[in-house]
Amino acid sequence: MALASMTGFADLSGTVGDIAWVWETRSVNGRNLDLRLRLPDGFESLEAPVRMAFGQALSRGSVTVGLRVARNGGGQGNGAAARVNPAGLDLAIEAVELASEVAARRGLPLAPMTAADLLSVRGVYESDSASPSENPEVMAALAGAVKPLAAKLRAARADEGREVARILTERIDRIAALTAEARVAAEARGAKVAALLRQRVETVLGVAGQVDEARLAQELALIAVKADVTEELDRLEAHVASARRLLGSDEPVGRRFDFLTQEFNRETNTLCAKSGAADLTAIGLEMKVAVDQLREQVQNVE
Secondary structure (H helix, E strand, C coil), rough: CCCCCCEEEEEEEEEEEEEEEEEEEECCCCCEEEEEEECCCCCCHHHHHHHHHHHHHHEEEHHHHHHHHEEEECCEEEEEEECEEEHHHHHHHHHHHHHHHHHHCCCCCCCCCHHHHHHHCCCCEEEECHHHHHHHHHHHHHHHCCHHHHHHHHHHHHHHHHHHHHHHHHHHHHHHHHHHHHHHHHHHHHHHHHHHHCCCCCCHHCCCCCCCCHHHHHHHHHHHHHHHHHHHHHHHHHHHHHHHHCCCCCCHHHHHHHHHHHHHHHHHHHHHHHCHHHHHHHHHHHHHHHHHHHHHHHHCCC
């Protein structure tokens, strides 16, 4: 499995007799796998296979899965008759009367209810035809489409992942190039600054008399240790190598990549703090920009 993004979209549709259905799913970034289902009433039994299929196909991301089911040619389709259910209508009217009485006792005004409002109450206006959720063939087709839907979303995320991988490669190459530039600048800085440091330390230590060469060497060594960026550059090179290995991994690497960008940021900040030279500072600031761009893209990686 190549590097995958956490963003993607997929859909599948089909028909069974006069029933048309459409599965849709989309995903965005998320710390864990957060699956949200939007199923019509009566189709709750599909939740378990959906969660299983997507749990097997994906490891991270905020994923929404929705289902739409309708009869071809309209809400009822095929001339299926619709009728008012007298018993349901009586119950709805009784409920309205009770609500009106309670509201009146409490001084709460209620808007008058129309016939259309009553007909919209569930169980009042019914179709003579069975619900699609009661059709075994429809339910089998819907359940059978779940795994292909999850696979299609995974493929879409993989396509997006290829573009993310290209951008990450560019950012990593840029950090590697800047690290090499920083090493050259650090070596040049050492040669230029050594004489100046010696002169300044001699001035400070020689105020009271002749300079103690041993003390001078000790002070210069302390300054050199504090200003040395070799360790930071070595770690940056190691992080670059780790990032390239993650790019070639067959497993989800988003969490590890996110941690690695934090390490990049830490070493870059230290490099800027210890630079002590305008050219090395400029390289460090450019590297901070590249690391920020890398971290932004890593947030998309599964």
